Amino acid sequence: MTEVDIKSVINETIVKAMNRDNINADLSQKFCEKLEASTNLQELRESIKTATKSFTEQLNTIRVVSSICRQVRSKKILISLSQLLKIVKPKIHQEIINSIANPDIAKSENNVGNRGYYCENNDM
Numbered sequence: 001m002t003e004v005d006i007k008s009v010i011n012e013t014i015v016k017a018m019n020r021d022n023i024n025a026d027l028s029q030k031f032c033e034k035l036e037a038s039t040n041l042q043e044l045r046e047s048i049k050t051a052t053k054s055f056t057e058q059l060n061t062i063r064v065v066s067s068i069c070r071q072v073r074s075k076k077i078l079i080s081l082s083q084l085l086k087i088v089k090p091k092i093h094q095e096i097i098n099s100i101a102n103p104d105i106a107k108s109e110n111n112v113g114n115r116g117y118y119c120e121n122n123d124m
Helices: 002-021 025-038 041-073 083-087 090-102 103-110
Strands: none
Touching: 041 090, 083 090
8 A cells, every 4th residue: 555545545534524514624624634744654554564463463362262162162172382372371371381391390289189078977
């Protein structure tokens, strides 16, 4: 998209906005002038790139989560470590890495001890 195309889209949007009854034409005109004065093609490209990157990351996360949901429904879970690290909180990343690096420590921390059963009646 060239700078001319971007300006034409901005102008079309402004004209549409000015034609609406609920928008003050003077305010719209001032806004358009400020927008055209401050709009730089490189800034616009960077904004679009940032928005696209954010949207792509969200879609990737949604795809990973959807894949996991489908696998859970079919009672099988296949997930790579990189996929798992993408969707968990940064605080949990280190815990996952530690449990992989030191599996014996992770198992000993998560073991549940044998518990005896308590019976109120001593008839048994």
